[in-house]
Amino acid sequence: MNKNTAFFLTNKNDWETVSEGISRQITGYNDQIMMVKVRFEKGAVGVSHHHPHTQSSYVVSGVFEITIDGHKQRLEAGDTFLVAPELVHEAVCIEAGVLLDVFNPLREDFLNKK
Template identity: 55%
Template sequence: MGVMNYFAGTESTLVDLGGGIKRKVTAHNDNLMCVEVHFDTAAVGALHSHPHEQITYILSGRFEFTIGDTTQVLTAGDSTYKQPHIEHGAVCLEAGVLLDIFTPCRTDFLG
């Protein structure tokens, strides 16, 4: 199969992950992935780590992020960078949407 260059928003759906968090995989290829993550107020993205690099852009809402041994409150227009294997997580203080970019692709999010 060749490379896909266009990904219609209507062709992917929000997947309910439970706990007030929903995820929608958007554009992706082997080396890069874009994911929308919707949080209800008080939803918790538990501390975790993975081998992927990750950038998170806050589209809306208010979040308390922990990355490594630091914690900071971020709002729309702010962003984060997480290097591979660093422990990180977030608590949603006001309902919002994050845009996560991963490299390489999170194949565990597909299928």
């Protein structure tokens, strides 16, 4: 995906394996924002981590247990969560699904792994 591309075509962009049971597809970005689809298999865990980016996430499908700064919440399709910069957070997939993550600014570390 080129950051200068105005349109994203899902069948023209690859999925990248992140860890066991988790893959992501970068759907668009510029210097200020990045959108990423993250696909989870049942039981997959997005381990506890933090980063300097603001993150807003939409549950496209599935069921997840999200922990942010020690607070747990079960989320289903249509729910959202917001992570402020540097807060520790994790995702446990209860039923296979997809999260749509938006980061500000873009996650340069995601681009450097390609």
